[in-house]
Structures are given as C-alpha cells and as structure tokens.
Amino acid sequence: MNAQIDAAAVAAREGLHRLVEQFLFKEARLQDTHAYDEWEALWTDDGIYWVPANGHDTDPERTMSFIYDNRSRIGIRIDQLKTGRRHTQTPRSELARVLSNIEIVSQSGDEIEVRANAVVFEDNLRGETVWATRNEYRLRLVDGALKMARKKVGLVNNHKPIFTLSFLV
Template identity: 70%
Template structure:
C-alpha cells in the first residue's frame, strides 16, 4: 500500500480534493512515471497490474474528439482486451517486436484537470523514442488519464493517447503507448 493510499485506508471512498494540490500533483506524477517505466522496460505484468477492472485504453485515429463506438480507432481496449494484448506481447511472436523495440518516454506538462472523490483526471504531453530494426521513431502525444485511488494506490481507469500525427498512416504501433 502506498503512503497516499495508506492515508485513506479507513475511508470507503477517499476524497482526493482534500489533499494539498502539490501533494496530489506529486503523487499523480510519480504514478505516471511508474507507468511509463513499466511500459518502456517491457514489464508487461507490472503494467497490466496498474489497470482497474473497468479500464479503457484508447488511441483515437483521425482526430482527438472521435467517438470510439462509431469511428475507427488505432486501439480501443477494455480491460479484457488489455489482458489479451499483454498475453500476445509476452508470446514473443509479435514479429514487429522481434527484436523488441527499445523505448524511452518523457512525460511533461502534467496538469490536474478535475478531481471527483477517489478519481482524478489528468492531462500530460508524452514523447516516446522508439529504436528498432526499422530505425528510430519519435511518437508525440497528448494523453489524458483517469486515475482512481485504491487500497494499493492509484490505478488506471482510462488512458487516452492522442498521437499528434494520428491523421497520417501509422505503419506499426506494436508496443505499449
């Protein structure tokens, strides 16, 4: 249990709005850095453990304000599909990831957008450097997250990755973004 989660251990639904803004921002940033490190180092089990049961992992195509139920997305995974994606990556038979990409991401401009009880909506910019046999690729994105405080600390409820160039063909996106 994280220190922040421990401080809410006796509450049935912690109210994150009661935290000092700097404390909340710091804890959110630490969680986003952890999620990035797990993805970059291909720690698939650790990354998958960060998600709630009602999670959505979404990469829109052709704009930021699309409706994933009516329009095409690069990815639109519920919790079950996140698990399938992880199992596929762990097989070692993803040919676009043989050998797997070396990844490093930078997260910046972290903003707390809204706090509702145990959940917080967050915006951040992300730059992912990918090195593989095809060469080097930079992926720039504007991410939005919904995090929920649980007994084990923050967990991802929703992650929306709006690639800056999502209006162009994306030849392969076979790693965790």
Template identity: 75%
Template sequence: MDQKEISTVPEPSGSRRGSLLERVEQFLFMEARLQDTHAYDEWEALWTEDAIYWVPANGATNPEMQMSIIYDNRSRIGVRVSQLKTGRHHTQTPRSELARIVSNVELVEQTRGEVEARANVFIFEDNLRGETLWAARNEYRLRVSDTGFMMVRKKVSLVNNHKPISTLSFLI
C-alpha cells in the same frame, strides 16, 4: 478548478509524501518506466476492472462510432499484454528499445476518489526498422486505491495520427 478542492483526495496508504500533483506525476513516470522496460505484467496490474485504453484515429471523439487505433476494455488489455509476452509479434522481434519523456502534467478534475490528469508524452523507439519519434497528448482517469493509483481510463492522442502509421506494436 479549485486547487484546494483537488488536494482533498484521500491519500492511499504508503504514499503520504508530496502534493496530489507530485503523486500523480510519480505514478505517470512509473507507468512510463514499466512500458519502456517491457514490464508487461506490472503494467497490466495498474488497470482497474472497468478500464478503457483508447488511442483514437484521425482525431476521433467517439470510440463507439468512429475508428480507433486501439480501443480496449480490461479483458482486451490482458489479451494485448499476453500477445506481447509470447514473442510472436514479429514487428517486436527483437523488442523495441523505448524511452519516454512525460511532461506538462496537469490535474484537470477530482471527483469521488478519482483524479483526471493530462500530460504530454514523447517516445523514442529504436528497432530493426530504424528510429521513430512518437508524440502524444495523454488523458488519464486515475482511481485512488489502498495501494495507490489505478488507471480507469487512458486516452493517447497521437499528434500525427492523421498520417499513416507503419506499425504500432508496443505499449503506447
């Protein structure tokens, strides 16, 4: 990938500071903060209408043909957020305390107003069951809009997804 090419993505209004990589990093850091603080409406607003949110199971490569932990379109993302906001997810009563570290952010590709990136994410979860550490390799497709980046696709590949997962009832 040519760094000169990728830096030509049009800059959204209001975010003319920093390189493309720095702007992508800041977006991913903000998304992590919204997830950690249970800012569900703000997190949901980051998604495009044609969005896909995918957490594959057992190294699956095709969500249409193989089992997934999560495989949501935009409508289903909205349902998931609504369920979390009701307080009826008993595994989230009280809500988990979360802290994420987003690292190793890389730009993968840039095409027609969209940027593909990947990052490693480490999540600390504390709840009534105890403490859990989650590690993931995330892939993102971000679309440039007038207000900044929007998420078109997010794939969360849990490092230990081949093992039983007791519960995953927060925004991964």
C-alpha cells in the same frame, strides 16, 4: 486562519500532484522496459485504453481507433506481447519516453482527471521513430493506491498513416 487553510489546501494539491506524477513516471518506466505484468496491474477492473485514429475528438464506438481496449482486451494484448511472436517486435523495440506538462484537470471523490504530454523514442531494426502524444488519464484511488481507469493516447500525427504501433504507447 484563512492563510493557514489556504496553505493546507496548497500543500494538499502539491501532494496530490506529486503522487500523480510518480504514478505516471512509473507507468512510463514499465512501458519502456516491457514490464507487461506490472503495467497491467496498474489498471482498474473497468479500465479503458484508447488510442484514437483520424482525430482526437472522435467517438470510439462509431469510428476506427488504433486501440480501443476494455480491461479484458488489455489482458489479451499483454499476453500477445509476452509471447515474443509479434513480428514487428522481434527483436522488441527499445523505448524511452519523456513525460511533461502533467496537469490535474479535476478531482471528484476518488477519481482524478489528468493530462500530460509525452515524447516516445522507439529504436528497432526498421530504424528510429519519435512519437509525440497528448494523453488524458482518469486515475482512481483504489485501496490507497492510484490505478488507471482510463487512458486516452492522442498521437499528434494520428491523421496520417501509422505503419506500426505494436508496443504500449
């Protein structure tokens, strides 16, 4: 009987991991293709999008961040990107990202804590840039689908000057 229970638990974990992976892969594709409305729809109403500056374990309420958006500000950011008037994104960057090391850290009720690494290749008129990130997500099951309640993007080089970060990272 224990072997059956263990097998069922393993299958459930693998199923959850696959669901989380597919969600993160979709989010990456939407970011890379500038599908802003679809990306914005991935967020919960209380979502937080955070890209810290000057370290990874900072307090966004007390120190500067590259991005620290609540749900309302996420919508404003998307509206700005859709205008086509962001000087650093004219023409907009071509992006390709690779996600790896997707790890479910914990699950409590409908919330899942996840970590993943990403490498983002950006090509624009200024040249080519490679961004490396360590991401932390709080995903939530809402009406049977995953949504992002929190996304923290830890730029590996966030202790150095960042000349422009005007796309969805």
